[in-house]
Amino acid sequence: MNTGLKIHHVDRSGMTFEALFYKQLQHVTARIHETDNIEQIMLEASQDICKLFDADRLTLYVVNEDNTAIISKVKTGLNSSRDLKLPISPQSIAGYVAYSHMLVNLPDVYDDESLKTIHPALSFLKEVDKRSGYRTRQMMVAPILEGEALYGVLQVINNKSNKPFGDLEIEGISQLCKTLATAIRHRIHGTEEGVRRMVTKYDGLVSDGVMTASELQQCLQDARAQGLTAESLLLSQYQVRAAQIGPSLAKFFGVPYEPWTEGRIRAEALHGALKREFIEEQGWIPLEDSPDGLVIMCLDPEAVRSSRIVQQVFPRFTSFSYRVTTHTEFRDTLGQIFGIEVTGGSISEMLADMDSGPMDDEGGLSDALESAAADNELVKFVNKVIIDAHHQGASDIHIEPMPGKFKTGIRFRIDGSLQPYIEVPAHFRQAMVTRLKIMCDLDISERRKPQDGKIKFKKYGPLDIELRVATIPSAGGVEDVVMRILAAGEPIPLDKLGLTSHNMARVIQTIEKPYGLFYVCGPTGSGKTTTLHSILKHLNKPDTKIWTAEDPVEITQKGLRQVQINRKAGIDFALIMRAFLRADPDIIMVGESRDKETVAMGVEASLTGHLVFSTLHTNSAPESITRLLDMGMDPFNFADALLGILAQRLAKKLCICKESYVPDAEELRLFAMEYAEELRHSAAWSNDYEGALTRLIDGWKQLYADNGQLHFYRHVGCDKCNQTGYKGRVGLHELLIADDGIKKQIQERARVAEVFATAVEGGMRTLKMDGMEKVMMGLTDLKMVRSVCIK
Numbered sequence: 001m002n003t004g005l006k007i008h009h010v011d012r013s014g015m016t017f018e019a020l021f022y023k024q025l026q027h028v029t030a031r032i033h034e035t036d037n038i039e040q041i042m043l044e045a046s047q048d049i050c051k052l053f054d055a056d057r058l059t060l061y062v063v064n065e066d067n068t069a070i071i072s073k074v075k076t077g078l079n080s081s082r083d084l085k086l087p088i089s090p091q092s093i094a095g096y097v098a099y100s101h102m103l104v105n106l107p108d109v110y111d112d113e114s115l116k117t118i119h120p121a122l123s124f125l126k127e128v129d130k131r132s133g134y135r136t137r138q139m140m141v142a143p144i145l146e147g148e149a150l151y152g153v154l155q156v157i158n159n160k161s162n163k164p165f166g167d168l169e170i171e172g173i174s175q176l177c178k179t180l181a182t183a184i185r186h187r188i189h190g191t192e193e194g195v196r197r198m199v200t201k202y203d204g205l206v207s208d209g210v211m212t213a214s215e216l217q218q219c220l221q222d223a224r225a226q227g228l229t230a231e232s233l234l235l236s237q238y239q240v241r242a243a244q245i246g247p248s249l250a251k252f253f254g255v256p257y258e259p260w261t262e263g264r265i266r267a268e269a270l271h272g273a274l275k276r277e278f279i280e281e282q283g284w285i286p287l288e289d290s291p292d293g294l295v296i297m298c299l300d301p302e303a304v305r306s307s308r309i310v311q312q313v314f315p316r317f318t319s320f321s322y323r324v325t326t327h328t329e330f331r332d333t334l335g336q337i338f339g340i341e342v343t344g345g346s347i348s349e350m351l352a353d354m355d356s357g358p359m360d361d362e363g364g365l366s367d368a369l370e371s372a373a374a375d376n377e378l379v380k381f382v383n384k385v386i387i388d389a390h391h392q393g394a395s396d397i398h399i400e401p402m403p404g405k406f407k408t409g410i411r412f413r414i415d416g417s418l419q420p421y422i423e424v425p426a427h428f429r430q431a432m433v434t435r436l437k438i439m440c441d442l443d444i445s446e447r448r449k450p451q452d453g454k455i456k457f458k459k460y461g462p463l464d465i466e467l468r469v470a471t472i473p474s475a476g477g478v479e480d481v482v483m484r485i486l487a488a489g490e491p492i493p494l495d496k497l498g499l500t501s502h503n504m505a506r507v508i509q510t511i512e513k514p515y516g517l518f519y520v521c522g523p524t525g526s527g528k529t530t531t532l533h534s535i536l537k538h539l540n541k542p543d544t545k546i547w548t549a550e551d552p553v554e555i556t557q558k559g560l561r562q563v564q565i566n567r568k569a570g571i572d573f574a575l576i577m578r579a580f581l582r583a584d585p586d587i588i589m590v591g592e593s594r595d596k597e598t599v600a601m602g603v604e605a606s607l608t609g610h611l612v613f614s615t616l617h618t619n620s621a622p623e624s625i626t627r628l629l630d631m632g633m634d635p636f637n638f639a640d641a642l643l644g645i646l647a648q649r650l651a652k653k654l655c656i657c658k659e660s661y662v663p664d665a666e667e668l669r670l671f672a673m674e675y676a677e678e679l680r681h682s683a684a685w686s687n688d689y690e691g692a693l694t695r696l697i698d699g700w701k702q703l704y705a706d707n708g709q710l711h712f713y714r715h716v717g718c719d720k721c722n723q724t725g726y727k728g729r730v731g732l733h734e735l736l737i738a739d740d741g742i743k744k745q746i747q748e749r750a751r752v753a754e755v756f757a758t759a760v761e762g763g764m765r766t767l768k769m770d771g772m773e774k775v776m777m778g779l780t781d782l783k784m785v786r787s788v789c790i791k
Helices: 017-033 038-052 093-100 112-118 127-132 167-192 213-226 230-236 242-253 276-282 301-307 309-313 327-338 347-353 366-373 376-391 426-439 501-511 528-539 573-581 596-607 621-630 635-641 665-678 683-687 689-704 740-747 752-761 767-776 782-788
Strands: 055-063 069-075 085-087 104-106 139-146 149-159 284-290 293-298 320-324 394-400 408-414 417-424 451-456 466-474 478-486 516-521 546-550 560-564 587-590 611-616 642-654 659-661 712-714 726-737
Touching: 017 038, 017 167, 017 276, 017 301, 017 309, 038 055, 038 069, 055 093, 069 093, 069 149, 085 093, 093 104, 093 139, 093 149, 104 112, 139 167, 149 167, 167 301, 213 230, 230 242, 230 327, 242 320, 242 327, 276 284, 276 327, 284 327, 293 301, 301 309, 301 320, 347 376, 376 394, 376 417, 376 426, 376 478, 394 426, 408 426, 417 426, 426 451, 426 466, 426 478, 501 528, 501 642, 501 726, 516 528, 516 596, 516 621, 516 635, 528 546, 528 587, 528 611, 528 642, 546 573, 573 587, 573 596, 587 596, 596 611, 596 635, 611 621, 621 635, 621 642, 621 726, 621 740, 621 752, 635 642, 635 740, 642 740, 642 767, 642 782, 665 689, 665 767, 683 689, 689 767, 712 767, 726 752, 726 767, 726 782, 740 752, 767 782
Parallel strands: 293 320, 516 611, 516 642, 546 560, 546 587, 587 611
Antiparallel strands: 055 069, 055 149, 069 085, 104 139, 139 149, 284 293, 394 408, 394 478, 408 417, 451 466, 466 478, 642 726, 659 712
């Protein structure tokens, strides 16, 4: 990890460099807490520690028996096995740190003048460098202290980025030294008294009579040998209970033990802004606001308290009460609060547990159906399906019953593709559909007409999500249900949308105009609303009034005034647009321009000095112009109003297991010919096709080459991507800017092909061209690009 790249803020939606740094530090401190052989564990962890600080080498010194010198116990990078012994005095850097009890962070140890400003007698012992031929530059050295008692010194040498060690590393080494002080003190006390007492965080099990010292010693050795945690072995092989481990941890860390408690619920004020992955990585969970402060359940209270991330996440709290818990209880509490039930097992087990007796399917009796739908096991099952879909990153849930005794299939749409989830026995069919209808307040007796509604899942389960539900009667007297998961979230920053630098510059230049009309187009589920909200986030300033009309409001952001469309109440896009124009807007965003009235008002608003954004269901940017003119727009007004149109698609993204290769000259030439398909009719290409092709490839090499060679990537497949080779999606973009040439063609009602040719000559990259550039960037492959681009 390159800690030269630091972001000193906490991003609640995921891991920052700072959070990742503390997570890795916590991993090292946890290993130290679990061992009685500090030299051995420091030697084993030395590479991790060097990587953590982005350093070349480290040395661990401990104080000798008469407290006059420090002796090196662990040193990496030096061939000599002889211990270094340095007097506790200002004559050497490590000796000075032991003498002064102060941390030093030196940009260059050979800068004698800087050393003299710290202490007149201070100098760097150059003999070691002379013997080894190594050049020491930066050095960060910290005392291993507990109170005023000195136990040693930790020295980290040479930042790989050739810069002084930063604030994050200084905080990190200070925390690591606190952990080492505790560990060394326990070991010294154990040696003096002839018994090992509290050497590791599990030694309380020995003093409490749960197990013998030799059993614990064997358990710790086995855990290290097998690469397992000591806790997992204690629970599985030694039949120790979590409730017995907890008090031992409490004694070691000096904080109360927090056991798993039934009935804990999600509190939006504490958990709403936190993502499960972030909490899992960090190893702490906020539980409740108590008289002692905000209660924080931790795996390693020392590490959490020192990292100060909790204070940054919850700045309104002035005091915190840290509690320690076991890994098992931490996982259970995490599941309790963030949506995976602790009991109930897998979805297959839940199905097996459900009553296999027949549920009334053919009788059509509402009372019987309602009773079946309220069955406790069925309610849990339906909730579990929704929770699993959300955690697997599904956008839609498809419930597909078959008539007669055939099973009902449930599929999830993940990354744009439908994947089988589970099959449900026929006798649950109608009760399951009825349960979903009850959740979204639909008519359970109506089975012949399509219905649609919404589920606010917070009422029924631990997730704050909405689902848009459509029921459709299908052949055989059954009803299909399709649910779209509307996970409310924060807008994605514009620079994280995946726009190429070429498109990013053009988008920003266009959307920062004072007034005009800008459309984002593409099929359903191509991320149009996400893109619009990213644009609005970029434009959202304190001096700007932004109104949005959406159906539904999926993404919320502070500073926007957002209106939900409600057609049943007669509130449609056209009505809201008229209201917006009376409400002094600077920017208007309309979720969808599907009728002449809405589009006409958008044109009118843009011509009267407003910036208007909207979406269209069209295939490409040039086609959108024809569609809007066909709606009856005046070509002259529309040409004046239009700023640009961004078409987009989502292609499957290659998983990190991808494999790179260097294409041969023929493959590269064919790739370039496919890319240049739309360019070959332009003047620059028709006159010198081969030369233009060569220039294109040379340009790519400047932009995307690694060591002078372009790389393509193949999908491979691993556990993370379910052996598919693809995980997540990447946006492909086609940006048409309404320059003078395009405006003239709009006024003349030119054909789509003519508009397309003019736009490409003016610098527009087609969806396919943009996708092919993302192939060279290693984000996707050509097969996926072709699958989402019609041309």
